[in-house]
Amino acid sequence: MKQVLTILAIVAVVGSAVGMGYYFYKNNDEPTEKYATVKPEMSDVFKKTVATGSIMPKKEITIKPQVSGILDKLYIEPGQKVKKGQLLAKIQVIPDMSSLSNAESQLRRAKITLENADKELKRQQRLYEQGVISSQEFQTFKREFDLAKENVESGKENLKIIKEGTASDAGASTTLVRSTVDGMVLDTPFKEGSQVIMSNNFNEGSTIATIADMGEMIFEGKVDESEVGKLQKGMPLKLKVGAIDGVEFNANLNYISPKGITEEGAIKFDVKANVALIDSVFLRAGYSANADIVLDKRLNVLTVEESNVTFNNDSTFVEVKIGEDKFEKRLLKTGLSDGINIEVLSGITKDDEIKKL
Structure with a gap:
């Protein structure tokens, strides 16, 4: 019995040794780690910086009335193309009571003066025909009558301007608002019936319409102070407009602000670039855009x-x-x-x- 146990123990030891040997052999036989x-x-x-901003018209103007009053008629709407001199709106004048009273009083005085000058002229004409006065003296009274007549006409036109905003020439009426440029109407802030005021030293006046040339667009954006020193006028830009997928616009940098402004704790500088338009794509004013500016390239x-x-x-x-x-x-x-x-x-x-x- 002891002999059997001894044999089994020897077999177990030999088996363990063979198993460990095989294990180490297999581990050493595995391939070494491979690297891609x-x-x-x-x-x-290309080394780039990104400027965020928007697309705006290069030429944009506001049209304001020459008189204060009520917006009686509006002949345009946003998106409409207009020509220089085209009628945009008509203003109904609300006369100032003080100015109206003064104009009426001035006209009455001018009429009284005319009546007196007419009577005196007729009397002097009879004396001239009788040879009592000379031609030179008669012409003096004639001139006074003509001046009095002119003052009456001037008073009538002045009163009409105060009441209606226009005199005898309808084409030069200050109540008619006309476009000063060719372009597209971007906005009409006031509706018919709204009260509008003219531009003066104390008020910029009401805007009847905003008109822009949509054939010339620019990119207006901002860049960080760490990058602005690397920019130069004439640098090419690639514009990506958020509202237009899959289209890039070329642009050229034409303005770098000499003064920075603080924005969200960082110093930013304004930049502008002329945009090369694509005939098949309509760029609307105010579109947000990002501009890739190439600072250096190899x-x-x-x-x-x-x-x-x-x-x-x-x-x-x-x-x-x-x-x-x-x-x-x-x-x-x-x-x-x-x-x-x-x-x-x-x-x-x-x-x-x-x-x-």
Whole structure:
């Protein structure tokens, strides 16, 4: 019995030893870890900044009445195209009582003066025909009569202007509001029946219509102070309009504000750019837009993905494959980066394989 137990114990020990040996053999026989690699590529690198803003007409004006009163007729609506001199609206004048009273009083005095001048002229004409006075004396009275007659006509026109806003020439009526430019009506803030006031030294006046040339549009946006020093007039922009999918507009930077403003705790500078319109796409005033501004670029240069680059203080490294699953760190000299790809100036070639991190 003891002999049997001894044999079983020996078999168990030998079996355990064989099992452990097989286990270690299998572990050592597993392949070493494999790493994916990528090769550098020849591509373009652009460094950009983004300006947020909106699309606005380059030329936009407001039309205001020449007299105060009630907006009697409005002949236009937003979206309508108008020509210079086209009638936009008609104002019904509400006369000022003080001015009206003064004008009526002035006209009455002018009529009295005319009646007296008429009587005197007739009397002097009889004396002139009898040879009592000279022609020169008669012409003096004739001139006084003509002046008195002119004052009456002037008083009538002045009274009519105060009452109706117009004199004898209907084409020059101050109650008729006309367009001063060609363009499209963007807005008509007041409706018929509204009270409007003329522009003066104390008030900018009521806006009857806003008119703009929609054939010339500009982008108005803002850029951060950290980027404004890199901008120059004439730089190309790519505009993406939020309301229009899949279309990019070209633009050229033509204005950079010399003074920044504080906005949400940061200093921003205004920029403007002329937009190259596309015939098949209608740009509406006020569309929000983002502008990509190219600050610097490198064309057809050797690049690697920045995610595969190791940065250590001022040094830049990549791991280059030198054999089967063997890599070595190699120092790079880099250039421009767009945040995804980075330009390689020296350290590797386009045939090297780089470990993908």
